[in-house]
Amino acid sequence: MKNNDVFKGLSNKSIPEIFANIKTPCYVIDEERLISNAKILSSIIENTGCKILLAQKAFSNYDFYQLLSQYISGTEASGLFEARLGAEEMPNGEVHVFCAAYRDDEFEELLKYADHIVFNSINQLKKFAKKAKESGKSIGIRINPECSTQTGHEIYDPCAIGSRLGVTREIWNREMTDSLFSMLDGLHFHTLCEQNSDALETTMEAVELRFSDVLPHMKWLNMGGGHHITRRDYDIQRLEKIINYAQEKWNLHVYLEPGEAVALNAGYLISKVLDIVENGDIKTAILDTSAACHMPDVIEMPYTPPLLNGYSNESKKYSYRLAGPTCLSGDIIGEYSFDNELKIGDFLVFGDMA
Template structure:
């Protein structure tokens, strides 16, 4: 099938590899995994994902509703700041409602007290390569810091959420962190039913010691008699999608520059936010070097500089790898550029175009 570029292509076979690891962790450790919709909300592959995961977790009412309607199973509702309208809506379907602060819990307790409630805790430790994504950064608003204040709320709660990692692929660091959580908050956990360790744990990385990781989780759950939850986002979908583009122009300004029919700011915004280059599967030993740039008016709309085996031509296809996490959920209409279609290569290798976007979508996204 020929699909007009640009488009995101999700490969279910590559997705399945991650899901099977998630299932293995569940079998070995007893820890449940709920998909972090803030990272990936493309529900056209939820039928596959829900066979291996226990539900979804959210950052807003709309995400929580999407998880409930399209994924099913457990629906965890978390938000940094709920409005009263949000709370009234989310109580209709959420299995767990997690507050970011004691003040929000106080404000809405009478409305939600019949539900299973949780509080996010800021343990003051974290693992992040970026200050922007560090939940324990100075003056962080994410979670309850004061242990005494937290202890006074335990009678209202069934669990706690700790989310303090970003792309942590080191099992030793994870183990030390978990030891700290157990030592500092273990007395509280023994009074509760569940604990979420959040996301940002890259346990589906090639070569990651799954058995060591799982044993640590199992021992923690047993020691404190709690159901452990993980909230994989990137770990669930890493390496399973591409942004497929075509070269629309070739220019030269001290180096060769290929302009493609997509945009970093519009279609892979996380790369711009964190000053990262897009990944491509081409060998970096090719003799033809090009800067590959997007076609928005932003001067810094650059995917990266790469070496290709062959000279690029107008119409040459360039595929940017690892384009699932924080891409489709952040894509936008900057410059009114054509929105990439969404396609899925199913397990039987058939390719299904799930959604094409048009001028009408652009028009209706505005006023």
């Protein structure tokens, strides 16, 4: 992704003037970009009749839920508190919940907020489905199509060998009973991460191969998240073709639950240089922003976030390591080069932060 896409909302603007009165570190949302993303999602809903949910684990700034509700169908939650957030802040939308394992002491309350509940295992289906069904909820189970489309970062691949997420066909054949099957309304899979629709097409081929006998009995199919729909090079026509194929062939309703795509390039993290220290040949700019606290993906993935007027893959005249103010020695954001020398008090703007 090019930096001119990430920082499009800040083009031709003076950063010191814009953020002069902002106390850093500070997250800033670009509302125009958020609306632009939402309109793209809305057009897919209009063209296909599918429903699109906000995956709250990726974006849960509820100040914008009312705005987003004009364009999308509801929210997806990973537990009780996200379900409550979606129900309260987007009250006219659907609330879908998936959790790898539900807690006994929370499930009753969860039923107050959720419309659709997806179970991760047949054990969980046995334990909770009857109660959920009696409460009028739509019931689904997560399947594992055993089709990896990601390279690297296997720890984040739901189809990696030994994954705890979703029921494989082998387990389905061994444990699914007629009485449990009769309670199911839908299937759910989530296998993608920031990918294009060709990866979804590959996944759908695997889903159809393994579960073609199940799909005609379902009312809905949730294709999960990881669809980078609002990225400039995303093939929307292919996505719509996949959605239409599934809906027409199996007479069901398709759901998507993108997260990052809703807020892609719509947020910035504003930081300030507190000090610059040297050790050998390395100059480190210490910021008031911490990788560990403010952008944990930097350490966990790891990845290097885009930086306005900074280059992580090009060599410029001035090079610095950017790091946080904490005592954690690994609190390092990354290595960057600049055309101009950094000074104490300079503002730095990280992208991909919504």
